Amino acid sequence: MAAFRKLFEAEEAVGLAVVDTEGRIRFANAALSRLCGGGPPPQSGCIAAVLFTEDTADGVAGALRAALAGPPAPPVVLARLADASLPPDAQVEVACRPLRGEPGALLRVTDVTARQRMQAQMEEGARLQSVGRLAGGVAHDFNNLLAAISGAAEAALSRQPDAPTTEDLRQILDSAARGARLVKQLLAFASRQALAPRVLPLAGMVEAMIPLLRRLLGGRHELGLHLPPKPGPFVRVDGSQLDQVLLNLVVNARDAMPDGGTIGIRVAALTLAEQRIETGGVVPPGDWVVLSIEDAGRGIAPADLPRIFEPFFTTRRSEGGTGLGLPTVLGILRQSGGQVTVETRPGEGTAFHLWFPAVTDMREAAPVPTRAAPAAADVPRRVLLVDDEAPLRRLAAHALKAAGHEVREAEDAETALEAVRAGFVPDVLVSDVTMPGDMDGFALAEGLRDLVPGLLVVLVSGYAERAVGEGLSGQSLVFLEKPFRMKALLEAIAGVSS
Known part of the structure; x- marks a missing residue:
């Protein structure tokens, strides 16, 4: 038994507890206490099932009963620990087996959140490939149609028609432009845009957008800037797409605080020695530059959080939301080799973190070769x-x-x-x-x-x-x-x- 207790306590990655025939914990290791976090602690004498949320506790209790009844061991069950601070997609795998030589059972609790997120990312990647093929096929033909429509409208306008016809033609041009933007958003979500990435200082790109953002926000909202000294860390990104991402997220932050407030924008370099599990995905180890947009608004409801990057999902349909803003942000980041993660608390605010791979070889940041001066606009060719x-x-x-x-x-x-x-x-x-x-x-x-x-x-x-x-x-x-x-x-x- 002494050898068993030594091995039991030495386990650092998996939570363990020995449970008696009534389903009460006799003793547990430190790893299980860490996993339980702010939820009920695995104290001696407490019912093991209370460590888990109400909707998953019955499954754990059933597995324990099956284990106490003897071999064969019951199947592994997925559950959630009763810690309210855990993200909505946090899950543990619970395995139970009878003890050898004495009554009771051994409870094993393994955090599988990272594995589940990785699997979800792989499944989402497969879906994105399908969406990308569909979007690419539709985009080519649809944009050709829109180009013909807008080109014909322009040609008609050049003939200076009467006022009612002019108004109709301008409406056609506006509608064609809206259709083109919709196709572009779909391509962005599917990471199928034609990009022109360059090595750029992220903080400098953000700073250049500040005047436009301030005009967009008006007087009820302020920007709280936390930018490193120039030139700051460099990333490889399409500058126009970065502007679109920043604009989308700042507008979302503004809308989350209708009564006004401060929107935080910060840029920081970060090195991860090991993967980081975040809401929205798993960030692999390496050198990163993180752009964060933070608000103190209403936050994202737990039921909505898993769906915020789904195309056409929106909680603001009545306000004109299309449900393509955040999917567009995610698509652009992924096509740039990055990731998007989220921190949110209902009633307290939300922070979106954009992870860009850091450029460490500054030879990539060499100036673009100088080209010949452009020809005058009136030179026939x-x-x-x-x-x-x-x-x-x-x-x-x-x-x-x-x-x-x-x-x-x-x-x-x-x-x-x-x-x-x-x-x-x-x-x-x-x-x-x-x-x-x-x-x-x-x-x-x-x-x-x-x-x-x-x-x-x-x-x-x-x-x-x-x-x-x-x-x-x-x-x-x-x-x-x-x-x-x-x-x-x-x-x-x-x-x-x-």
Whole structure:
């Protein structure tokens, strides 16, 4: 028995208790006391089942009864410890087996929260892959349709119609823009956006957003800033996407405090020697830079907390909430190699922590190579326009010709190459990324640059898997997401440089 007690007390990871035939604890190890935390302590003489929440105590009591009845050992049950401070998804695995040589049972309590969260993340990752494939397929075709709709509306507006028609056309443009934003949010949630990540000082990026955030908040809310000295820790991120993330979370914090208050924004470098279990996920060990947005509002209800990152889940439907804000934040962070975790207490407030992998090799933070000065906007250019969507191609060609450019149209990469080999020497290639045939827009640009040194490239797409996978940072091209305004295309052609 002495040897058993020594091994019993030496166990640090698993909570253990010896239980008598009435289900009362005879003695327990220190690990079980730590697991119980602020709940009922595993004291000698107390009923073992009271250590667990009411909804799971019956399952534990049943397992104990089965163990006291003798072999075979009952199955392992999942339960929750009766500690109100534990997060809603905290779970333990409870195993019971009869003692050898004397009446009673041994109770084993193992914290499986991290394992359950890892499994949930893997399952969510599989779901995201499916959603991503669906979103990518829908985005390409849907954005092409929106581009045709908005392009036709722009062309009609350029003919200066009467006032009622002008109003109708502007409504069409606004609706097309809203549809494009919705598709973009879905792609963000599925981590399928075309990003242009760069190594940036996180605190500096946050500081640059402060004037806009203050204007957005108005006079009833203040910002409490806790930023490290410049330049601060560096992360690899798409700056525009970081701005969107920060904007979403600050607006959420504002809405959680309708009577006003202080929204805290802090940036801190953190090194984890081992994985950290947080509400929302498991953060692996390593060097991290954490951006936190904190409010003192109403908090998130325990029943809602597991669902806050689900697309289209919102508690503010009547206030215009779409349920895509937080899923968008999560998708952007994950595509950047990071994670989002949450701390919340109903009635006390919420803190979102954005975990970015720290950049420790500062060679990645080298300045972007200087490029030639952009050409003047009124310089006519020879443009090779390649798009398999005939309506879009015609609308873009009309806008380019109206601006004074010479345009040669092609429906695919092979036709474009034939035009160049036949003698058309373009100054600028404007090409869709995804096209029928063996060559996409990237491959066409590479092939044409061998034939036309110094060729300037503008790539457009409603969704391109290759652009998502490779990223666009550092490539000598301009990328436009469909649907775009024809003005944006003209500005891209005027400003693109080799």
